[in-house]
Structure formats: C-alpha cells, structure tokens
Amino acid sequence: MRIPILKLHNYLLISIQTEIDDQTAIKFQEDLLAKIHKTGAIGVVIDLTSVDIIDSFIAKVLGDVVSMSDLMGARVVLTGIQPAVAMTLIDLGIHLQNVPTALDLEQGLVKLHQELGG
Amino acid sequence: MNPRSCVNIHKEWDIVGARQLGREMAKEIGFGTVDQARIATAVSELARNIYLYAKNGQVCFEYIYTNSQKGILMTAVDTGPGIKDISSVMQDGYTTSGGLGAGLPGVKRLMDDFDIESAVGEGTKIKAIKWIR
Numbered sequence: 586m587r588i589p590i591l592k593l594h595n596y597l598l599i600s601i602q603t604e605i606d607d608q609t610a611i612k613f614q615e616d617l618l619a620k621i622h623k624t625g626a627i628g629v630v631i632d633l634t635s636v637d638i639i640d641s642f643i644a645k646v647l648g649d650v651v652s653m654s655d656l657m658g659a660r661v662v663l664t665g666i667q668p669a670v671a672m673t674l675i676d677l678g679i680h681l682q683n684v685p686t687a688l689d690l691e692q693g694l695v696k697l698h699q700e701l702g703g
Numbered sequence: 704m705n706p707r708s709c710v711n712i713h714k715e716w717d718i719v720g721a722r723q724l725g726r727e728m729a730k731e732i733g734f735g736t737v738d739q740a741r742i743a744t745a746v747s748e749l750a751r752n753i754y755l756y757a758k759n760g761q762v763c764f765e766y767i768y769t770n771s772q773k774g775i776l777m778t779a780v781d782t783g784p785g786i787k788d789i790s791s792v793m794q795d796g797y798t799t800s801g802g803l804g805a806g807l808p809g810v811k812r813l814m815d816d817f818d819i820e821s822a823v824g825e826g827t828k829i830k831a832i833k834w835i836r
Contacts, residue, residue: 606719607751637740638722640747641809669740676741677748677809678795 588613590620596697597621597659598690600632610646617650621659628697629654632690634665644679651684660700662686664693709763712753712781721750721762728764729775733835742775742833745813748806749779749829757783757826767832774815774834782826789819 586609591598597620603609617629631647633639639647651661662685666674674681685700687693708728710721725746729739746762753760760781767776786792795808807829811817814831821827 604719604723607715637736638726638743638747640722640744640751641806642747642751667740669737672737673740673744673813676812677744678812679809 587616590617592620592624592626595626596628596630596694597624597626598630598632600635600690602635604638605636605643607642610643614646614650614653618653618657621654621657626659628701629659629661630664630690630693630697631661632664632693633670634667634689636670637667639666639670639674641677641679644674644677644681648681648684660685660697662693662696664688664690707763707765709761710750712750712760712762713758715754718747718750718754722747725762725764725775725777728766729833732766732773732775734775734833738833738835741813742777745810745831745833746777748810749777749831752806753779753781753783757781759783760826772834774832776830776832777814779829779831780826785823785825785827786819786821787823789821793819 586603588599588601588609647663654661664687666686685696687696708724710717710724712721722743726739726743729742734742750762760779760783763778765776767774792807810831814833816832818830819827
C-alpha cells in the first residue's frame with residue numbers, strides 16, 4: 586500500500602486515507618523525502634483528518650519525517666488531528682513538541698505560507 | 704454467553720488486524736469514539752510488543768460484566784523471552800527498541816485496569832480492562 590503525494594506549486598500535499606501499518610508508514614517516509622528532493626518543494630502538508638489511530642510507532646515516524654524534511658529544507662505541517670487521536674497521544678505520553686500543526690488543510694496552507702514568507 | 708475473539712500475532716500486518724478487531728468490539732459494546740481510539744491504540748502497542756520482542760503471540764478480547772459495569776478485557780500473551788525487570792519497563796521513557804518508549808506505561812494510562820505477569824524464558828501475559836463510563 587502506498588500513500589499518494591500530490592504536488593501543488595512549491596508544496597506537497599498528502600492526505601492519509603488508509604489504515605497505516607508500519608511498512609506503509611516507513612515507505613511513506615522514504616517516498617516523501619524522495620519527492621521533496623525531486624520536486625524542490627519547500628512546504629509539505631500532511632493531512633490526518635481520516636486517521637483514527639496514531640500509536641507510538643506511527644507518531645515516531647511522523648515526528649521523524651518532520652525533522653528529516655526540515656533537514657532537507659522543507660517545512661512540514663500536520664493537519665486535521667482528530668480530538669480522539671490528540672487525547673490518545675497525550676495519554677500515551679507523546680507530545681510531538683516542535684511539530685507544526687494546524688486545524689485543517691486550509692489553515693495548514695496558511696501557516697506554511699506565513700512561515701515561508703509568502 | 705460471552706464470546707472471546709483472538710488474533711494471532713506473527714507478522715506485522717497482524718498488528719493492524721488486532722487493533723481493528725479491538726476497535727470493532729469496543730464499538731459494538733457501546734464505547735464512544737475517544738475510548739474506541741484509546742482501546743485500539745492500546746491494542747496496537749501490545750501487539751507491536753509481541754511482534755517485536757516475542758515474534759509470536761496472541762491478543763484476545765472479551766466483554767466483561769459486573770453488577771454495575773460493563774467493559775472489554777484484552778489479554779496479550781506471548782511465549783517470548785519474558786521481562787526481567789517489570790518495574791523498569793513500566794517507567795516512562797524506557798525502551799530497548801529505539802522507539803518512543805511510550806509502550807507499557809502508555810497502555811496503562813489508556814486503559815482502566817492493567818496487570819502484567821512475566822517469567823524470563825517463558826513469556827509475558829498482560830491483561831487490561833476498559834470500562835464503559
């Protein structure tokens with residue numbers, strides 16, 4: 586299973602719609618970094634609106650991909666984290682500090698636009 | 704009649720299978736979305752521990768009833784290497800796999816009751832209950 590990555594001008598957009606298993610998550614990490622490299626994207630939005638479970642492994646992969654993209658020079662924003670997912674992550678003790686987030690895809694794009702200086 | 708459903712854990716995809724079954728059963732007995740997510744996440748953590756450390760095991764779910772409460776009991780059993788020092792794995796931040804170390808203390812916080820038994824060389828058995836509020 587592969588998560589599709591869409592290019593929109595200087596940005597990459599990802600909407601995760603499937604139940605993520607570990608392999609899919611790792612594959613996604615590789616795919617995203619390769620796509621940033623190939624397209625020269627400066628901003629990425631990963632929308633998690635349809636994701637109803639984030640366990641410690643998936644959280645680690647997401648947190649890592651934000652740091653990795655950052656190293657390459659692309660800013661990542663996670664959007665649409667559901668209330669139940671946010672509560673569960675905090676129960677688990679996972680705070681994802683330093684990971685930029687926004688309420689939804691639209692706000693995520695606004696945030697990127699602001700941070701990257703239009 | 705109180706049916707018990709189990710998922711054998713021996714490949715990575717079984718982690719997804721276990722959490723889907725856990726969520727399904729939680730939903731059916733009447734847990735809200737937040738508790739369904741808590742239960743499914745706890746299952747995912749336990750199933751991943753089995754997959755990573757023991758290679759083989761089983762996660763089972765059953766409904767439990769008392770006079771005033773109903774809930775779901777999950778049991779994660781493996782015949783892996785066992786845990787030498789249970790108190791250390793129950794500390795936040797402990798990990799041997801390079802993960803986030805959210806594992807067992809996280810599961811304990813997600814659930815209401817939590818019990819672990821382990822013997823080195825024999826395996827580990829974890830029982831966790833979530834009650835409907």
